[in-house]
Amino acid sequence: MNTIQITTPSKNYPVFIGENAIWKLKSVLENLNPAPKNLLIITDENVGKLYLNEVQHVIGESFSCETIQIQAGDDQKSFENYIACQSFALSKGLDRTSIVLALGGGMIGDLAGFVAGTYMRGIRFIQLPTTILAHDSAVGGKTGINHPEGKNMIGVFHQPEAVIYSTEFLATLPQHEKRSGFAEVIKHALIADESLYQSLCKNVQTIDDLNGDSLLQALIRGIEIKNGIVSQDEKEKGIRAFLNFGHTLGHAIEGELQYKGITHGEAVAHGMAFALSLNENTVQIGNELKKWLKSLGYPPLSKTLSVPLLIERMKKDKKAEKGNIQMVLLKELEKPYLSSYQAEELEIKLSAFLEGN
Ligand SMILES: NC(=O)c1ccc[n+]([C@@H]2O[C@H](COP(=O)([O-])OP(=O)(O)OC[C@H]3O[C@@H](n4cnc5c(N)ncnc54)[C@H](O)[C@@H]3O)[C@@H](O)[C@H]2O)c1
Ligand SMILES: [Zn+2]
Structure with missing residues (x-):
């Protein structure tokens, strides 16, 4: 596995990239300070079907973990899903120590990053990219959703704690x-x-x-x-x-x-x-x-x-x-x-x- 250190004025964080990099997730979670009260995985239905079980298995029993699956497609990077994720997070008692896990391509990374960047004025998140495109979108901290008037019009800069890029996931991409x-x-x-x-x-x-x-x-x-x-x-x-x-x-x-x-x-x-x-x-x-x-x-x-x-x-x-x-x-x-x-x-x-x- 390879590690690339991302260095931005607001935060430095690692990208772990390579086959089976996902196994790094548990130790990344265990090393977080403060320890998270609970986790929220945000994914889409395609990726969920393929990789959610594996990710939950990697996380194991040490963390309480909630999941929300939304439909796939860029039109789902929407206000409706943004609010649905925030409401879900509130209903599951996420607090300022909680962690959002963005499991998917750029659509999920942008949406989940924006949810994390604004929930209780900003909580931490980890990118788990699953597309080739997400080598771009998962790094750099741009998060957001589309407005009917234009793409990516609403959002915040919010850097993740880490990016864990397990490249064997790319094999199933159409x-x-x-x-x-x-x-x-x-x-x-x-x-x-x-x-x-x-x-x-x-x-x-x-x-x-x-x-x-x-x-x-x-x-x-x-x-x-x-x-x-x-x-x-x-x-x-x-x-x-x-x-x-x-x-x-x-x-x-x-x-x-x-x-x-x-x-x-x-x-x-x-x-x-x-x-x-x-x-x-x-x-x-x-x-x-x-x-x-x-x-x-x-x-x-x-x-x-x-x-x-x-x-x-x-x-x-x-x-x-x-x-x-x-x-x-x-x-x-x-x-x-x-x-x-x-x-x-x-x-x-x-x-x-x-x-x-
Ligand atoms: N934040 C940034 O800096 C930045 C940069 C570039 C692009 N973006 C955004 O990224 C989005 C595009 O990202 P994308 O191309 O990853 O799209 P996406 O997240 O919509 O994924 C594309 C499709 O592939 C499916 N998929 C994802 N991973 C899969 C896998 N491993 N196997 C099988 N199917 C899989 C998804 O369900 C979806 O149907 C756009 O919204 C764009 O605006 C953001
Ligand atoms: Zn692009």
């Missing part, structure tokens, strides 16, 4: 979820590690190549890159925004499609290709990326998407300023920067990009 998570690995490589990017391009020819030690090493590197950025800019006052590479358009696509038929990472993959098309130095990289993504089975963009509606959504992005849309672009591999566009200008470029798809 292909499109592997693709979704892999897009964030590609993002980390493009913004910060050219040699990782080159080796992924060479070694990942099909989605089934994402396994074993090469996947583990890519996840570790992705987490290290994220830590490198978050440790300098925990609250996104500056360079943390680079982690949004591909996300301005990606979020707009997800929103327009009502979070159906396309995963987060698949949408972000299109967003990255678009961002690369906007700087002439990276056009070629963008074209090659598009070909590679297509060969890995990333779905094409729906022809029904409306460019003006996508632009409207991009104007509501959290980074947008005075009606201008902020995009993260690359000068070259590993060199991200922020570029501001007037909506009309970006609309023309996006129309041209979508026509070429």
Whole structure:
């Protein structure tokens, strides 16, 4: 098992990652100070079916442990589930020493982290990620839920006590979820590690190549890159925004499609290709990326998407300023920067990009 130390201004914590890392959970719980009165596992129905018994078995009898299972899907990162979790926690007598365990992908990590970050003004939580994507979402302390007006609009920064990433759980992920998570690995490589990017391009020819030690090493590197950025800019006052590479358009696509038929990472993959098309130095990289993504089975963009509606959504992005849309672009591999566009200008470029798809 490998350990990566996350260092942020508000908290340092370990990521334990590797096969059977879940067995580390018991000792992490036993070493908490103050000892927790009780635990609350928040998971979704898919993950619960597969791994809840095992996690409960690892925890054993030494802790009183409650569980809430919610439906799967990003639309469940909602006010309704947030309130349901808070009410459940109150009804089970969780107090300020209690611990929330987020067992699942990024949806559960964000929701459970937000529940923990606001219950009784903030209690501790541990991330137990089960998706490839969650190498990104479980680290860095962004937690929250979606508002009908936009994704991740309500939330808090709240760092976990630990992240325990048991990579054998990834074997049961459906292909499109592997693709979704892999897009964030590609993002980390493009913004910060050219040699990782080159080796992924060479070694990942099909989605089934994402396994074993090469996947583990890519996840570790992705987490290290994220830590490198978050440790300098925990609250996104500056360079943390680079982690949004591909996300301005990606979020707009997800929103327009009502979070159906396309995963987060698949949408972000299109967003990255678009961002690369906007700087002439990276056009070629963008074209090659598009070909590679297509060969890995990333779905094409729906022809029904409306460019003006996508632009409207991009104007509501959290980074947008005075009606201008902020995009993260690359000068070259590993060199991200922020570029501001007037909506009309970006609309023309996006129309041209979508026509070429
Ligand atoms: N907080 C952050 O910094 C951050 C960063 C990136 C993304 N996110 C958020 O993460 C979310 C996306 O995360 P995600 O892609 O993990 O989605 P997810 O949590 O919805 O999981 C995707 C699907 O896979 C299923 N699943 C999870 N683990 C499984 C396993 N081991 N085997 C089989 N099925 C499994 C889930 O039930 C779900 O149906 C989005 O809401 C996004 O906004 C947050
Ligand atoms: Zn993302």
